[in-house]
Amino acid sequence: MSIIQFPKDMKWGTATASYQIEGATKEDGRGQTIWDTFSKTPGNVLNGDNGDVACNSYHRYEEDVQIMKELGIDVYRFSVAWSRIFPEGNGEVNQKGLDYYHRLIDELLANGIEPMCTLYHWDLPQALQDKGGWNNRETIDAFVNYAETMFKEFSGKINYWLTLNEPWCISFLSNYIGVHAPGNQDLQLATQISHHLLLAHGETVKKFRDLNIKGEIGFAPNTTWLEPFSNQQEDIDACKREVAWYVEWFMDPVFKGEYPSFMVDWFKKKGVELVIEDGDMEAINQPIDFLGINYYTGHVARYKENEGLLDWEMVEMNYDRTDIGWPIFPQGFYNVLTHITESYGKVPIYITENGSCYNDEPENGRVKDDGRINYLQQHLTALSGAIKSGVNVKGYLTWSLMDNFEWAEGYSKRFGIVHVNYRTLERTKKDSYYWFKQTIENNWFEN
Numbered sequence: 001m002s003i004i005q006f007p008k009d010m011k012w013g014t015a016t017a018s019y020q021i022e023g024a025t026k027e028d029g030r031g032q033t034i035w036d037t038f039s040k041t042p043g044n045v046l047n048g049d050n051g052d053v054a055c056n057s058y059h060r061y062e063e064d065v066q067i068m069k070e071l072g073i074d075v076y077r078f079s080v081a082w083s084r085i086f087p088e089g090n091g092e093v094n095q096k097g098l099d100y101y102h103r104l105i106d107e108l109l110a111n112g113i114e115p116m117c118t119l120y121h122w123d124l125p126q127a128l129q130d131k132g133g134w135n136n137r138e139t140i141d142a143f144v145n146y147a148e149t150m151f152k153e154f155s156g157k158i159n160y161w162l163t164l165n166e167p168w169c170i171s172f173l174s175n176y177i178g179v180h181a182p183g184n185q186d187l188q189l190a191t192q193i194s195h196h197l198l199l200a201h202g203e204t205v206k207k208f209r210d211l212n213i214k215g216e217i218g219f220a221p222n223t224t225w226l227e228p229f230s231n232q233q234e235d236i237d238a239c240k241r242e243v244a245w246y247v248e249w250f251m252d253p254v255f256k257g258e259y260p261s262f263m264v265d266w267f268k269k270k271g272v273e274l275v276i277e278d279g280d281m282e283a284i285n286q287p288i289d290f291l292g293i294n295y296y297t298g299h300v301a302r303y304k305e306n307e308g309l310l311d312w313e314m315v316e317m318n319y320d321r322t323d324i325g326w327p328i329f330p331q332g333f334y335n336v337l338t339h340i341t342e343s344y345g346k347v348p349i350y351i352t353e354n355g356s357c358y359n360d361e362p363e364n365g366r367v368k369d370d371g372r373i374n375y376l377q378q379h380l381t382a383l384s385g386a387i388k389s390g391v392n393v394k395g396y397l398t399w400s401l402m403d404n405f406e407w408a409e410g411y412s413k414r415f416g417i418v419h420v421n422y423r424t425l426e427r428t429k430k431d432s433y434y435w436f437k438q439t440i441e442n443n444w445f446e447n
């Protein structure tokens with residue numbers, strides 16, 4: 001057995017997102033979003049699930065904050081529904097929307113929990129989508145206007161800001177692979193959207209600096225890791241392309257002011273012509289205060305000509321998988337974190353999402369989710385190793401506080417350390433909640 005220790009100033013937390021937990025989609029002036037539209041289009045979401053009720057955290061936030069307080073977390077990451085603040089994406093501010101987030105944030109602060117606010121976690125106002133969405137550069141201006149409103153309203157209450165959650169999902173998963181809203185399948189469109197997202201991020205960071213807002217700002221790319229099956233250069237290059245699709249494609253422009261040339265060339269081979277206007281790369285290349293990193297899974301892969309977009313295939317290693325089918329691959333967590341540090345230096349990192357899907361149900365009031373505890377132990381052990389090797393990790397926020405709407409999987413996939421009964425909305429703390437509580441209290445755990 002070994003004791004896995006963490007730095008004395010390590011911050012611990014949990015993460016959620018507006019469309020996944022709030023519900024109340026037609027209350028207090030909230031405008032419709034692309035996920036309201038997408039989830040109500042038959043065939044898009046398992047079992048026809050949608051976010052109309054979700055966990056009803058819009059009305060149950062006080063109970064949820066008490067659960068967090070008992071957990072002993074330092075920070076709670078949530079996202080703001082842009083369409084509660086600007087129902088049409090811009091124009092007149094909806095005061096009731098601001099009022100809700102004041103209630104939530106005041107409750108957090110009153111209970112000694114630091115709010116970490118994600119400005120965009122996928123719920124684009126439908127009115128903006130009707131005008132082209134992220135493919136329209138005017139959406140960038142609307143986002144900066146929304147962000148400026150939030151900065152001015154909550155400066156002093158919120159000290160940690162994230163512009164975008166998982167730009168790879170917003171651009172490629174949602175507009176090339178097409179399994180998330182708005183559900184396009186067009187590589188040119190998706191790649192151009194990725195550029196506009198980076199511009200929205202950079203212009204928002206610039207606005208944050210120009211307004212001299214107190215606090216820190218970053219963004220939260222999602223990551224993965226592919227380990228080459230052999231030391232053949234074609235296997236190494238194939239794995240490098242997949243990792244770069246999530247990591248370098250978004251981090252090189254922010255940290256280096258340019259796209260990774262090998263990926264630009266690869267996309268060009270696939271017919272993509274990225275439209276970059278004068279000044280775009282300088283606007284994206286704004287210094288950030290911290291990097292949010294989301295990691296769930298990875299695996300072993302090898303080159304396969306003309307396979308998918310990036311010419312690779314997975315090698316089946318019979319790793320254990322979670323209930324969503326993702327391989328459990330903690331070594332990928334270590335590898336992607338050290339890779340990021342080698343590429344971009346010791347930028348402060350918060351793990352803004354890491355967690356697992358296990359669909360255990362309550363029995364006699366208890367949820368025995370050993371799989372999730374095992375996943376947490378493996379990934380926190382990998383994280384501890386990365387910290388010891390020099391990765392500048394400032395905090396770890398598990399995904400998620402509670403079971404919630406898992407996008408195209410609906411409510412069938414449970415990621416929470418707290419179980420939610422979607423009929424009664426009753427919350428039940430799982431065994432993993434108590435394990436995480438003890439780990440936070442100790443700042444170590446026994447492996």
Ligand SMILES: N=NNCCOCCOc1ccc(-c2cn(C[C@@H]3NC[C@@H](O)[C@H]3O)nn2)cc1
Nearest residue numbers: 017020166169173177179222296353399406407
């Ligand atoms: N790479 N090629 N894929 C080809 C085939 O893809 C099919 C599906 O792909 C994906 C990829 C990634 C995800 C995903 C989900 N979460 C979890 C959420 N994170 C933010 C928070 O809201 C959580 O709910 N993170 N990532 C889903 C589906």
